[in-house]
Amino acid sequence: MAMHKITVTVNGTAHSAEVESRFLLVHFIREVLGLTGTHIGCDTTHCGACTVLLDGEPVKSCTVLAVQAHGRRVMTVEGLERDGKLDPIQEGFMQEHGLQCGFCTPGMMMTGHALLRRTKNPSEAEIRQAISGNLCRCTGYVNIVKAVQYAAAKQQ
Amino acid sequence: MAPKTTAEVGGMGHAIKRKEDPRFIRGQGRYVDDITLPGMLYLDIVRSPYAHAKIKAIRTEQALKVPGVLAVITGETLAQYNLHWMPTLMSDTQMVLPTEKVMYQAQEVAGVIATSRYAAADGVDAVEVDYEPLPVVVDPFKALEPGAPVLRTDKKDKKDNRIFHWEVGDRAGTDRAFTEADVKVTQHIYLPRIHVASIETCGCVADFDRVRGKLTVYMTTQAPHAIRTVVALVAGHVGLSEEKIRIVSPDIGGGFGGKVPVYPGYVIAIAASVVTGHPVKWIEDRMENLQADSFARDYHIRAELAAKKDGTMTALRIKTVADHGYADAAANPSKFPAGLFSICTGSYGFKNAFAEVDGVYTNKPPGGIAYRCSFRVTEAVHTIERMADVLAQELKLDPADLRLKNFIPPEKFPYRSALGWEYDSGNYAGALKKAMEKIGYAQLRKEQAEKRKRGELMGIGISSFTEIVGAGPSKQFDILGIKMFDSCEIRVHPTGKATARFGTKSQGQGHETTYAQIVAEELGIPAAHVEVEEGDTDTAPYGLGTYASRSTPTAGAAGAMAARKIREKAKKIAAHLLEVGEEDLVWELGKFSVTGAPQKSKTIQEIAFAAYTNHPQGMEAGLEAVSYYDPPNLTFPFGSYICVVDIDRGTGEVKIRRFVAVDDCGNIINPMIVDGQIHGGLTMGMAPALLEEISYDENGNIQGGSFMDYLLPTAVETPKWETDKTVTPSPHHPLGAKGVGESATVGAPPAIVNAVVDALAHLGVRHIDIPITPEKVWRILKEKGVAE
The missing domain is CATH 3.30.365.10 (Aldehyde oxidase/xanthine dehydrogenase, molybdopterin binding domain)
Incomplete structure (x- = not known):
């Protein structure tokens, strides 16, 4: 199988690797870079556990090829905390009990983080729509909505 | 009801933030697929496209030619070790891998071991299986009809498809009450098959250390101790002895009951690790999870x-x-x-x-x-x-x-x-x-x-x-004979902090927080100073695990009982330190005080220090207790x-x-x-x-x-x-x-x-x-x- 040299900037640092054409971005992140905060829940773009930001936009990294990320910027859950300071979305999830098992949480936070970049003060309906591609089996979403609202208020 | 403890102590009734969260919000949880060991191999599974078929041949030659594929494990391979069948928790039996026929769609047929998950998947595609389809029984009512094909031909005396008939209550009295009733209503209700679909699927990393003869299995299980005993019972004859088996349940991405059973994938991974001497990882994908795991x-x-x-x-x-x-x-x-x-x-x-x-x-x-x-x-x-x-x-x-x-x-x-139940309140x-x-x-x-x-x-x-x-109460409740108690071991350290270990395993319920609150409530040690550990059978006391909302009723109760044992010993130490009789002491909010002289008191932290530095003559040092709680x-x-x-x-x-x-x-x-x-x-x-x-x-x-x-x-x-x-x-x-x-x-x-x-x-x-x-x-x- 053809191999490709790729360079991807992940959380601000450029990483290069030789990968097969079919190699998934989520495996590049988890297995090549060892950033295991991005999870795999379904392989079919439904659950959103693998959500990362690609050039600032949320994507499901289980259905993006690593070669498609060549020359682009990726941000994962590990990139949210800056200089020892939590991102407001992380604070929101902790303060509002927006997580239980924690498995969907990184993807959910990345989607929430991206929403708040686009929309400073989203309505509840906008929040629910934005996270509708991220499944959570534990929380019933009530406190996830509150967590995003907490982060929105914090950023004002 | 207002909490008894201060917010700083954080006992029962306080909405304290979760101790688990700092790792999860940073992506620092450690789930099974996050575990990578040196030399680790990957298992992927060939599954049946048929719901009922005879296996005529499994051809592995092409698969073994795939770069990175090291071995293909079939029922015949496992049969050499008598590991091709396993018991279920209900004392039924189930195939690990088939040697004769498959009984449901997506059933495990063979395991491919390779150096990467991609190579293992390629290997699965290259395994060729010849099937001869057999009549399929889907409707359970038809399965019960006379003349229906008997499915469990592996059971010698089985003449039909009935597994059990169970009944409870007074049939005659109930029939009489119906005869005498003014009004009778009847309704058919069907509750269809559903699947828990926790966002994390099931999987494991099996790691057999040939020199020490020790098997460590990191796996998605809600009941690590029970699994250890099952592995010892199933594989004892090939030399896996219970003290040489360590089951570790790391962070679990949701369980809901789906991570209680033993699935064939776990057993194949264990067998593959024992045979190859390498750690073997098996992580099922979502379709395998929905199609083959327990419904x-x-x-x-x-x-x-x-x-x-x-x-x-x-x-x-x-x-x-x-x-x-x-x-x-x-x-x-x-x-x-x-x-x-x-x-x-x-x-x-x-x-x-x-x-x-x-x-x-x-x-x-x-x-x-x-x-x-x-x-x-x-x-x-x-x-x-x-x-x-x-x-x-x-x-x-x-x-x-x-x-x-x-x-x-x-x-x-x-x-x-x-x-027959006695409702408590x-x-x-x-x-x-x-x-x-x-x-x-x-x-x-x-x-x-x-x-x-x-x-x-x-x-x-x-x-x-x-x-x-x-x-549940031991007089009625057991799993494979093991009574359904649960356990807690608390160690109070010299500086007044504590480690508490439990026989259960959180899958998101927040045990690290709520159990710490129980210890805080009973001992007055702040919940922030109580480290809760679960899920490692080498360290945690034996327990039956977390499912059926049993953690608080059983292990939570064990936590309270262990803490009370510690308080009994603490009282003796306090009496020694205060030079009074035990009967003169009252316990309140983390300290023992002398009745009538509340200024004379010793906190649990002072007592803990004394337990290691100044304990009474004739008393053993230390401040620890364990409780195996059998609920009444x-x-x-x-x-x-x-x-x-x-x-x-x-x-x-x-x-x-x-x-x-x-x-x-x-x-x-x-x-x-x-x-x-x-x-x-x-x-x-x-x-x-x-x-x-x-x-x-x-x-x-x-x-x-x-x-x-x-x-x-x-x-x-x-x-x-x-x-x-x-x-x-x-x-x-x-x-x-x-x-x-x-x-x-x-x-x-x-x-x-x-x-x-x-x-x-x-x-x-x-x-x-x-x-x-x-x-x-x-x-x-x-x-x-x-x-x-």
Whole structure:
């Protein structure tokens, strides 16, 4: 199988690797870079556990090829905390009990983080729509909505 | 009830933030697929496309030519070690890998071991299997007919497809009560197969150290100790001895019952590690998870309710066929083949009841596990709460009035039910009245009447459930003979901090926080200073694990009892330090004081230091205790839920407008976590009520084996749940607490179904089987001539 040299900037640092054409971005992140905060829940773009930001936009990294990320910027859950300071979305999830098992949480936070970049003060309906591609089996979403609202208020 | 401890100590009743969260919000959780060991190999599994077929040949030559593929493991390979079969938790048997035939679609046929997950997947594609299809039995009623093909030909004396017949109650007395009844209603209810679909699938890393002879398995299990014993029993003959087996359950991405059973993938990974001497990782993908792992429900229920004209319920009679698939791989306590289905008399004071369940083999995946519920309690609650509404409709009574008339009154507790349970405590009317007030029940009924005049479809549904959780007392409850106690070991260190280890395993419930709060409550050591550990069988005391809402009733109680043992010793040390008799000391908020001289006192921290530095002569040093808690009874959480739905006459879509949940789980450890458990439970109650179903065509092909077809609720369909509570402590639990994680999953579905039926009742609709999809509703609207 053809191999490709790729360079991807992940959380601000450029990483290069030789990968097969079919190699998934989520495996590049988890297995090549060892950033295991991005999870795999379904392989079919439904659950959103693998959500990362690609050039600032949320994507499901289980259905993006690593070669498609060549020359682009990726941000994962590990990139949210800056200089020892939590991102407001992380604070929101902790303060509002927006997580239980924690498995969907990184993807959910990345989607929430991206929403708040686009929309400073989203309505509840906008929040629910934005996270509708991220499944959570534990929380019933009530406190996830509150967590995003907490982060929105914090950023004002 | 105000908390007894200060916010700084953070004992029971404080909504302290979770100790788990700092790692999870940073992506620093450690789930099984995050574990990578040096030299690790990958397992991927070849699965059957047929629901029933003879295996004529498995050809592995091409697979072995794939770069990176090292071995292909088949049933024949495992048969050399006599590891091709394994027991289920219900003392049935199931294949690990087949040597003769496959019994359900997606059954494991062979395992491919390779140096990467991509190579393993390539290897799976290259394995060639010749099958000869056999007649498929999908319908459990046909499976019971004389002349049906006998599926379990591996069982020598098996002449039919019946697994068990189980019955409980007074058949003759119940029949008599039916003969004498003024009113009788009968309803068939089907609760389809569903799947827990935790967002993390199942998997493991098996690591056999050939030099030390030690097997370590990191795996997605809710019950690590039980798994260790099962592995020792199954593989003892090949030299795996229990002290050389370490099961580690790392962070778990949701369990809900699906991570209790032993799946063939775990066993193949263990065998592969033993054979190769390398660590072997197996992580199933979502389709494997949905198609092959244990399912829940699949109960075909015929229920009958007898009553007086005034609505007084007099007798309940239930006959059920339980489709277990290829093997009875449920995870019930051993003496309860139908779980705790006998809670089906619910919150009502029946004098007579009788229930029977027949378990049946079919060509579907094995199982019968819970779906966030305590062993078939959801099936029982769905039945009785539906039947209450069917009766109310028959008698033209308001369903709230009917319930209030029939509730077991608070003064009757402890209450002995007609089917043999002793309910510990309850105030059912209190919960229902609170829910009615909160939602504005009377006003909603008026609104509904007005809307009906205008042709709008609005319904109000009630469910007043009683749960049964915390298995369980050793006289009745065991799994494969092991009694269902649970455990806690507390070590108080010289500087007054503590480590507490438990036999359970959190999968998101927040044990690291709530257990620390229990220790804080009992010892006055701040919860922040109590480190909770679970899930490693090398360090934790033996316990039966976390499922069936048993953690607080069993291990939580063990935590309180171990802390009290520590307090007993602390008292002796305090008496020594204060130079008074033990009888002169009183315990309050983390310290022992001298009666009448409160300025003379010793804190638990001072006592802990003395336990290592200045303990009395003749006393052993240290401050530790362990408790194996055998609960005297189960706990019986309850609640009343009210749901309001609006139905779109154009599309048949059901929209939950409001949902009020009043829960009573006794004394509360952490109100924030309890609320979160109820939110999640309600969503997992709504899911099968409106969305989820796994069905099969006549050839046993699964319909709904991926998230494309198996619909989990998203944030858009899920309503904004409104929660409230009443508090009726358990009289026998040391903390007055009951379990809570599953109440809402159990209680919510009938509230939703009752609301939908209520919206359509004036059209003559009496029952709808779940999931209530828009199509199903639209067809009813069409048939009744009201579709837009």
